[in-house]
Amino acid sequence: xxxxxxxxxxxxxxxxxxxxxxxxxxxxxxxxxxxxxxxxxxxxxxxxxxxxxxxxxxxxxxxxxxxxxxxxxxxxxxxxxxxxxxxxxxxxxx
Amino acid sequence: xxxxxxxxxxxxxxxxxxxxxxxxxxxxxxxxxxxxxxxxxxxxxxxxxxxxxxxxxxxxxxxxxxxxxxxxxxxxxxxxxxxxxxxxxxxxxxxxxxxxxxxxxxxxxxxxxxxxxxxxxxxxxxxxxxxxxxxxxxxxxxxxxxxxxxxxxxxxxxxxxxxxxxxxxxxxxxxxxxxxxxxxxxxxxxxxxxxxxxxxxxxxxxxxxxxxxxxxxxxxxxxxxxxxxxxxxxxxxxxxxxxxxxxxxxxxxxxxxxxxxxxxxxxxxxxxxxxxxxxxxxxxxxxxxxxxxxxxxxxxxxxxxxxxxxxxxxxxxxxxxxxxxxxxxxxxxxxxxxxxxxxxxxxxxxxxxxxxxxxxxxxxxxxxxxxxxxxxxxxxxxxxxxxxxxxxxxxxxxxxxxxxxxxxxxxxxxxxxxxxxxxxxxxxxxxxxxxxxxxxxxxxxxxxxxxxxxxxxxxxxxxxxxxxxx
Numbered sequence: 001x002x003x004x005x006x007x008x009x010x011x012x013x014x015x016x017x018x019x020x021x022x023x024x025x026x027x028x029x030x031x032x033x034x035x036x037x038x039x040x041x042x043x044x045x046x047x048x049x050x051x052x053x054x055x056x057x058x059x060x061x062x063x064x065x066x067x068x069x070x071x072x073x074x075x076x077x078x079x080x081x082x083x084x085x086x087x088x089x090x091x092x093x094x
Numbered sequence: 095x096x097x098x099x100x101x102x103x104x105x106x107x108x109x110x111x112x113x114x115x116x117x118x119x120x121x122x123x124x125x126x127x128x129x130x131x132x133x134x135x136x137x138x139x140x141x142x143x144x145x146x147x148x149x150x151x152x153x154x155x156x157x158x159x160x161x162x163x164x165x166x167x168x169x170x171x172x173x174x175x176x177x178x179x180x181x182x183x184x185x186x187x188x189x190x191x192x193x194x195x196x197x198x199x200x201x202x203x204x205x206x207x208x209x210x211x212x213x214x215x216x217x218x219x220x221x222x223x224x225x226x227x228x229x230x231x232x233x234x235x236x237x238x239x240x241x242x243x244x245x246x247x248x249x250x251x252x253x254x255x256x257x258x259x260x261x262x263x264x265x266x267x268x269x270x271x272x273x274x275x276x277x278x279x280x281x282x283x284x285x286x287x288x289x290x291x292x293x294x295x296x297x298x299x300x301x302x303x304x305x306x307x308x309x310x311x312x313x314x315x316x317x318x319x320x321x322x323x324x325x326x327x328x329x330x331x332x333x334x335x336x337x338x339x340x341x342x343x344x345x346x347x348x349x350x351x352x353x354x355x356x357x358x359x360x361x362x363x364x365x366x367x368x369x370x371x372x373x374x375x376x377x378x379x380x381x382x383x384x385x386x387x388x389x390x391x392x393x394x395x396x397x398x399x400x401x402x403x404x405x406x407x408x409x410x411x412x413x414x415x416x417x418x419x420x421x422x423x424x425x426x427x428x429x430x431x432x433x434x435x436x437x438x439x440x441x442x443x444x445x446x447x448x449x450x451x452x453x454x455x456x457x458x459x460x461x462x463x464x465x466x467x468x469x470x471x472x473x474x475x476x477x478x479x480x481x482x483x484x485x486x487x488x489x490x491x492x493x494x495x496x497x498x499x500x501x502x503x504x505x506x507x508x509x510x511x512x513x514x515x516x517x518x519x520x521x522x523x524x525x526x527x528x529x530x531x532x533x534x535x536x537x538x539x540x541x542x543x544x545x546x547x548x549x550x551x552x553x554x555x556x557x558x559x560x561x562x563x564x
Contacts, residue, residue: 014359016177053170058369062148065111068118068133076129076137076241086128087226087238090179 003031097297098321100263101255104270105289107221108153108247110279115220115247116144116187116368124284128240136220136245138182143367150218150247151194151373153279155380157249158195158216160273160387165377169194170370171218172362179239180222188219188250190362194371200273201389202266203407204259211266212254221246224286243286255293260317263292267313268411269388276387276413282310283449294320296328300336304348307341316341320348391416399428408436414450415440421456426463434463434476442480454483461490472549475499502547510543511556525561533557 008027012019019027070076073086082089111121117135134142158165172190198213223241227234251270257263271288274280282288289308294317295301302324307316324334339348386394388410395406395416409419409432422431443453462479465471471479471494482493494500502510514536515522524532540553 014175014361053168053364053370054366056369059372061145061369062151063118063145065113065147065149066118067113067120070119070131070133071137073127073130076132084238086130087240088129088179090237090239092234092236 002035003028007031098258099255099295099297100257100260100317101293102251102253102257102263102266103291103293104251104253104267105221105291106249106251106270106274106280107284107287108150108249108279109281109284109287111147111149111153111247113147114245115147115150115218116245119245121246123242123246126242128238128242131242132244136182137241138184138244144187144365146368146371147247151371152376152380153247153277154194154216154218154249155373155376156277156384157251157274157279158198159377159381159384160277161195161198161200161213161216161251161270163195163198163213163216165374166192166194166196167374168192168370168372171365171368173365174360174362176360178222179237180225180244182223182241182244186220186222187365187368189217193217194373200266200269202257202262202269204262204265209256209262211256214252214254216249216251219248219250220244221248255295260314260321263317264310264314267310271310272388272412276385278385283451292317292320294324296321296324296334299324299328300334302334302336302348303338304341305338305351307343309343312341312343315346316348319346323348388416395419399423399432401429401432405432405436408440412450418450418453418456418459422459422463425460427467430463430467431459434459438477438480442477442484446484448484452484454487458483458490465490465494469549470494470501471499472501472547474546475501498545498547500547501549502544504552507540507544507548507552508556510540510548511553511560514539514543515557515560522561533561 005024005028008019008024008031012024012027077083077086077088080088107121109121113119114121114136117133119131119133119136123131135144155165169189169192171187173185174188174190175185177184193215195216196214198216199210200213201208201210203209221243223239223244226238226240228236228238253266257266267288267290271280271282275282280287286308288310289306290313292304292307292313293301294304302320304316304320307313320339327334338351340351341348391410392403392406395401395410396403399406401409408415410416415435419431419435422435439453439459440450443450459480462471462476466473466476475494478497478499479490479493482488482497483490518536518539521532521535525536536557537550537553540557541548541550
C-alpha cells in the first residue's frame with residue numbers, strides 16, 4: 001500500500017515531530033486506512049461538478065485599510081521562552 | 095554571456111498601504127524598536143483570524159494590469175508550511191494555484207533593443223519577520239526575531255526564465271520598481287522594500303537559486319558572481335548541482351544553503367481562515383484608475399515637448415524625474431529643460447549616488463535656465479550652480495553672486511583679448527603661419543584671464559576679428 005514507515009519518518013521530520021518505532025508503525029497503518037477510506041470517493045461520478053475550494057461558500061470578505069492599535073512590546077513578548085533586547089530569541093537556523 | 099538563463103522572483107512590499115495584509119497593524123516601521131507593531135494575527139497566536147486588506151487586493155490587480163497580466167476569475171490563499179523562526183505560525187499565507195494575476199509581459203531595453211520578458215505570475219503573500227543574526231549567517235549561534243515586518247503586504251512577481259544577462263536582470267528590476275512607483279503602491283527607497291530571489295543556469299546545466307538579494311545593486315553583483323562560479327566549474331569539468339545559495343552582500347559571494355536532496359516540501363493546502371476572492375469584476379474600474387505609465391509618458395513627451403527619444407526615455411523612467419521635468423518645461427524651453435534635467439542634473443545626481451528627491455526644487459532649475467537664456471551665465475557657470483546647490487544648498491541667485499559666475503561684460507572680454515594678444519606674439523605668428531592650435535591656445539588664455547566667465551563664443555568672435563585686422 002501507499003504509505004511506508006519510511007514515508008511516515010519523512011513526514012514526521014517535515015512536521016518536526018519525534019516518533020518512536022512503535023508510533024511510526026502505528027501511524028503508517030492509520031495513514032493507510034485513512035487513504036483507503038478516502039478511496040471510496042474515487043467511485044463517485046464527479047463529471048461536470050465544480051471543484052470545491054472552500055466549504056462555507058462565501059467570497060470576498062475584506063477589511064478596510066485602516067490602522068488599529070498594536071500590542072505593546074512586553075505584551076507581544078510575554079509568552080516567549082527566550083527573549084533579548086526586545087527580540088524573540090530562537091535557535092540558529094540553516 | 096548568451097548561454098546564461100535567468101529567472102527572477104521579485105518580492106515588493108506594498109509599503110504605501112496603511113495597514114498590514116491580514117491585520118490592522120501599521121506598515122510604518124522604519125526605525126522602530128523590535129516587536130512594537132504586532133498583534134495576535136501577525137504573531138500567529140492561537141485562534142487569531144486573518145482578514146484581507148481590500149486595498150492590497152486593488153493594488154495587486156493594478157500591478158497585474160500594469161504588467162499586462164490577465165486577472166484571475168477565482169483567486170485564493172494557501173498555507174505554505176515550513177519551520178523557520180521568521181514565521182510565527184510555522185506556515186506562510188501565500189498564493190499557489192490561482193494567483194491573482196498571470197501571463198503578463200514587460201519589455202526591457204537591452205542596449206537599444208526592446209526585449210519582452212514574460213511574467214509568469216503575480217501573487218500576494220505576507221512578509222515573514224526579520225531575523226537578526228549575531229555574526230554571519232553561517233556562524234551565529236542563535237537568531238533574534240523582530241515580527242514588526244511579519245504580515246507586511248508583499249507582491250511576488252515571477253518571471254519566465256527569459257533574462258539573458260545580469261545587466262538585463264538589473265534593468266528589469268529597475269523598470270519594475272519604476273512602474274510600482276508610478277502606480278504609487280510602493281516606495282523603493284525604504285530599506286527591505288524589494289528583495290529578489292534569482293534562478294541562474296548555464297544552458298544545459300543545473301539551476302541554482304540565489305536567495306535573499308536585498309539591494310538593487312546586489313542583484314547584478316550576485317548574478318555576476320554566480321555565473322562566473324558556474325563557468326569556472328564547467329571549465330574544470332565539475333558538475334554544477336541544483337541547490338539554493340545565499341547571497342552575502344558584504345563579501346560579495348554566494349554560499350550553499352541546501353542541496354536538492356533536502357529540497358523543501360511545503361505541503362501547500364488551502365488557507366481555511368480566508369475565503370476565496372472573486373474580484374475580476376474590479377478590473378475595468380481599476381484599469382481606469384491606472385496612471386499614465388512610463389512607455390506612454392515617453393511617447394507623450396516626444397510629441398508634446400519635441401524632445402529626443404533618448405531624453406524622453408531618461409526623463410520618464412522614474413515618475414519623480416518626469417514630474418520634475420514637466421515643472422521645469424512648463425516655464426522654460428522644453429528642449430533646453432530636457433538637456434539640463436536629463437543630462438546635467440541626472441548626471442550630477444548619479445555621480446553623487448543620489449535621487450531626484452534629494453535635488454533642489456524645480457523652481458531653482460527654472461531660475462538657472464532663465465539666467466542661462468538671457469546670457470547672464472555661461473553653460474559652465476550653470477553647471478557650477480547646479481553642483482553648488484546639490485552639495486551646499488542655498489539660492490542660485492546668491493551662488494551666482496558669491497562665485498562671480500555672471501558673465502563678464504563684453505568690454506572686459508575685449509580688454510582681456512587685447513591683453514592676451516599683446517602678451518602672446520609668438521602664438522600670433524604661429525596662427526598666421528597656419529597652426530590651428532595656436533588659436534585654441536589664445537582662447538584658453540582669454541578664458542583664464544577672465545576666470546572662465548567670458549562667453550567662449552564671444553571670445554572666439556573677438557579674437558578672430560582682432561587677428562584678421564592686424
